[in-house]
Amino acid sequence: MNFEHHPTTQALMQRLESFMREHVEPFEAEYHRFNQHNEHADWQQWTLHPQVAKLKALAREQGLWNLFLPDDELGAGLTTTQYAPLAEIMGRSLLAPEIFNCNAPDTGNMEVLYHFGNDAQKQAWLVPLLAGEIRSVFCMTEPDVASSDATNMQATIQEDGDEIVVNGRKWWSTGLGHPDAKFAIVMGLSRPQAVKHQQHSMVIVPLDSEGVHIERMLPAFNSFDAPYGHGEVRFDQVRVPRENVIGELGMGFAIAQGRLGPGRIHHCMRALGAAERVLELLIKRATTRQAFGQPLIKLGGNAERVAEHRMAIDQARLYTLSAADKIDRLGVRHAMSEISGIKVVVPNVLQRVVDDAIQIHGGAGMSNDYPLPAFYTVARALRLADGPDEVHRAMVTRTELKKYRQDSEGQARPATKK
């Protein structure tokens, strides 16, 4: 048992922190000002601040690029556990992940193509994604059914000769408004008669295909998250070549499962970076703002709240890192309790610290003068995205109960450990 980060990680952390301090943080205010214009324009008019491309080039030049990818040549060859602290650093700024080509959902899509894509798919889509030249979308959630139960899914992916026909409606498809978004990986039902986890497929759909109707960008707490956007899209008899199927028809769930583990680690570590950033804002405000003759930190329970957040963040980070370690050592299937557990714990930790930080900032905390509403929205969305808290608590419980067996007298007994 050893709680020190790997030397490679430590070195990358230092370089990443320098880059953040020198290039990302000073650019934040301008970036957000720019995007306020995007927010109030039609999404079709959204543009990317030109500085983003420059920073991406610089990050790539410095080798701070595709760090998430566990491939020595294409990425940094880090394990999930080794990459995790880097994701945390990126998470401190809402614009950072794209700069380092490490933003969702592109990371997950790149992983899917890396592990399951055929050569043509890799050439056409993975290479430009890895180069940061295009962006992508993952279409999973549907408006008309409770997507927390994936078997509810209604979109269809059907064979028709050499072609695949996609029909259905998806929403909360993150990144769909990005000017560089070129394709979506769409999940849908192919084989309703197959066993439960072999019914669905994933297929690559170029966004300029006929029948792809992007109907709107969805606001989350009134923000469109420009220039990414969360889109609602209708697939109306969209035809793509059969080669666009990832793996084979029916493999959708298997692929999704593999995608989820590391993806959740990334999400959670970024959220913890956000939580650290927010706690910093809280403390700065609380120690410098005066009321009733004292800094706010000395009033009421404010000081205790700092401790509660520090304890919660530190615990949530260790929990996330231990989940990463289980994924790396034993595989996703042996880390189901932890992967669901962090998905519940971390966004709630972030939501609570943002709520308290808003309180300490007073009215300013609700405005866009501080990134607090933006981080709040991230936290709130994370509690729903990729399964709501309730589904993940149920998974933790299910895993827990499996340890117990009924013996011959109907007594529940814990199974022998391991």
Added chain:
Amino acid sequence: MNFEHHPTTQALMQRLESFMREHVEPFEAEYHRFNQHNEHADWQQWTLHPQVAKLKALAREQGLWNLFLPDDELGAGLTTTQYAPLAEIMGRSLLAPEIFNCNAPDTGNMEVLYHFGNDAQKQAWLVPLLAGEIRSVFCMTEPDVASSDATNMQATIQEDGDEIVVNGRKWWSTGLGHPDAKFAIVMGLSRPQAVKHQQHSMVIVPLDSEGVHIERMLPAFNSFDAPYGHGEVRFDQVRVPRENVIGELGMGFAIAQGRLGPGRIHHCMRALGAAERVLELLIKRATTRQAFGQPLIKLGGNAERVAEHRMAIDQARLYTLSAADKIDRLGVRHAMSEISGIKVVVPNVLQRVVDDAIQIHGGAGMSNDYPLPAFYTVARALRLADGPDEVHRAMVTRTELKKYRQDSEGQARPATKK
């Protein structure tokens, strides 16, 4: 002890509920759609949906007008306790209070003018406000100091011969963006040498006065709350006639104190109406949406959450009504613990039920397809407006500790009751 509403109240409740059902609720979707355009336009271009004026006329015609005002002729002559359940009904819809000429901050301003205004002020400003022809603003909170401590206030209201000169910066001035907003009641420092509660004044400042610079509308969780808006405004050597002072110079705090009691009851009852509306949305969704073969209400702890919200709302309502009763029977000064207590309890009750309702609605809950983000923003803002939770908890504690006296041996003893 008797928990039944007064017959007058009961009759008005029925008529108000009918009006809401027939005229307000069916108009809500169109109203919000219309305001999305306002939201994305410069606030100077904001317009009011033409239907609002029609509904106001209808409400006035039906006698559902100025119900908050405890005057038999100008209002309905109701006590705070008698009006409270009507405020709750209005609070179910974000657009309703204006329809009945019962929206903040106009109600508070009308009360101030009614109780403390001179004849000229009443003629010029109260009469058109009561008629719903103009709207008004209350300028209290400042950006550069912790306004939770009112003695921090920096804006100044100074005599200069027959004129009053106003200087300073205010923000979160609700309603400042409304097309009909005509004047502000501004609070500022007049006599820094006087005893603590006689230093401040209130003065009427027409918004078209020279030196009034409305610098921006502030977003709260990315919403400008069009067509009301929360403004940031700079007063730069603004001169108004001495007759615009409300009461006398130095009476600011005394007036504010009287304004607060009933105002908090109104805010809290509206928030409880919102909480009931949100709980209704939660239950409808939870009983009709299916996952894992069951309606959501049957999954995890969802059913228990309904009970928790019902118990919290019912308790918070009784607490608010008991505060109203204390104001009516004993006066604001004898209800300080309750007036602060409800200010802490009620917005938190609303915030929690909105949070759970969002969770039950999934992604849809964060979008504007439901009024949940709007109600969330109301709740979050109420926890800061007019004193943050922390200041009000401190007031409740202070009132509590006052019951104890040190006796000769240094023992704290509760004072004999009453």
Added chain:
Amino acid sequence: MNFEHHPTTQALMQRLESFMREHVEPFEAEYHRFNQHNEHADWQQWTLHPQVAKLKALAREQGLWNLFLPDDELGAGLTTTQYAPLAEIMGRSLLAPEIFNCNAPDTGNMEVLYHFGNDAQKQAWLVPLLAGEIRSVFCMTEPDVASSDATNMQATIQEDGDEIVVNGRKWWSTGLGHPDAKFAIVMGLSRPQAVKHQQHSMVIVPLDSEGVHIERMLPAFNSFDAPYGHGEVRFDQVRVPRENVIGELGMGFAIAQGRLGPGRIHHCMRALGAAERVLELLIKRATTRQAFGQPLIKLGGNAERVAEHRMAIDQARLYTLSAADKIDRLGVRHAMSEISGIKVVVPNVLQRVVDDAIQIHGGAGMSNDYPLPAFYTVARALRLADGPDEVHRAMVTRTELKKYRQDSEGQARPATKK
């Protein structure tokens, strides 16, 4: 709507408070010291402190006797709402209710006999109970089944000619160890084939009947609650005359239902009296004990905790009084949500304030130098007795959902109010 207590109640409150101050509080320490001996003796040796009888006589003399009973002659003729504040005052001391002949389960048993008993039963058991000459027991909960679901009940009450035969095992029968306990009202299954709520009966069983085996007193957090005790008792072919049936066979549930409403009000109001007492102890300690150069109240979040408890207690009291009012005005059946709601809310309010009070008292708070462990045990037991929190939350939810109906399109709609 009127939040003032009835003049009769106010007058009784004053007299009761005087009695508490003059006679009960000064006796508490000696009473608890005496009972420590009982605690460490076999329950069969338990004795009652002789002062109790004297205080009972004095209370009776002063007319502070049987105040719970809504009968002008036998009691004070108060409604549930009018009696409630008196129960709160008694609840401030663990020994007070018996002094005023208002302790559970005797009050409930007296109500049952008063409303449903025949003349012989009244003569034999109600008269001496009202005189405070004997004590009684209510046998409901069983050890072998989850008694939260009353249909699980296994004890039987069967006819055999002119006799009734009782078999089964009960536990947590409060008061079974009291030296004056003379009879139990036992609930059991008579007609397994009848419709669900007509299967059970209540029967009077003298404790000296053959076949009544009191097996032990149960400790609750290591306390036997001497000289009352919570007993485990086995009924082994116990025969009593048929006249001992209360009402008729099969009426058990109906009688229990009527018993519950006012009984819950009493329990909750006493618990609120306890909460006030505990908050008083908390504040006295926090304002007089010093650490780090300040009274504890000034440290950390302690001051905020006082506010939280004040707000929680005040709300819970209003909630309980409103439930009492519904029982009085509309009947128990129309107050089901509130009767269950207070059963969840109040004991939790008490448990939280005791927990914080223990924290403020340090080690002393866990010892018997203060009544905190005793009040904690009361709170913890109340969360289970007479249905656990979970059952009552479910009842509140069920009542809530009943307001909604499915219309023809499967939409849940709230029913029109009232």
Added chain:
Amino acid sequence: MNFEHHPTTQALMQRLESFMREHVEPFEAEYHRFNQHNEHADWQQWTLHPQVAKLKALAREQGLWNLFLPDDELGAGLTTTQYAPLAEIMGRSLLAPEIFNCNAPDTGNMEVLYHFGNDAQKQAWLVPLLAGEIRSVFCMTEPDVASSDATNMQATIQEDGDEIVVNGRKWWSTGLGHPDAKFAIVMGLSRPQAVKHQQHSMVIVPLDSEGVHIERMLPAFNSFDAPYGHGEVRFDQVRVPRENVIGELGMGFAIAQGRLGPGRIHHCMRALGAAERVLELLIKRATTRQAFGQPLIKLGGNAERVAEHRMAIDQARLYTLSAADKIDRLGVRHAMSEISGIKVVVPNVLQRVVDDAIQIHGGAGMSNDYPLPAFYTVARALRLADGPDEVHRAMVTRTELKKYRQDSEGQARPATKK
């Protein structure tokens, strides 16, 4: 970063678990029954169940002895981190730690003597403690002052020629009632004029010294914790030879500080073992007990509670292990935030799971038929012992704020990391 336990630890875990299963668990019921007699006898009559000595001999024979001591010969030579999981296993049973000679406060006392004792002290007291032949006591907390602030301490340890004179009153001295308790390490004030952390001393006081008056054992939630006991003791002009001072006069705080770090790890890990045991009881009951036609686990929010406890326990364990790792790698002084953090988090985790387990067990959960009240008392006491939650939250906050420095413009800035 590596989350696997050291191979030595893993091997010991297996052997310890076997010992627990084969020898400790089957003995528990009998042990507790035996101690019920102790509980109701005067503490001077307390005896140790004869089986304890046999199990101690067996544990020693198997090398499961003094595992806490980081010495290869006297103990197992484990680091704090390596020992931690073994403490967790012992914590599953309240009687286990003594069996393995690893119970508080003896472990802390042995560590103090090991690190700071002179040869005579080691010979006289450490050797028999390591052999499990005697037990010891640590006298720190005082009844008359808030011991959360150690500078409040009033007991004195003064030089008088070759002797040391001890005066004062201590309480909550754990183990003082144990039949084998032979000496106390007493902390007291020696040099009131010295700088704050050099005023106090620790001295060894044999319990048979003249002037040692053990006045009573204190009940905690009515339990005396026989045969250990928490004692109140008065030192009245107690004289011991100067050689009994540990280290030197004035070194008390320095020694206490070193004692605390590993001691807290042990306490917290044992508490986590208790939490796991309690969660097991909760699950077994919830999956086998039926109500309303279903096992309790399927009702209300019960299933979610299992997940909440699993997530809380797993996080708290990682937090404790990371604190242990910091102590081992960097020293106690660099782990102050974590050492305080776990002291807040872990006992609260245990208290919550016990509370829910009691709820699931119904009335049985409050009785001694299950170890739940005993574990509850452990949790509740741990929240006070060795500094209440509030003091430790304050330490976490203080450590957090130290990261920020005021720059020349009064801005708080986080210090550069590491």
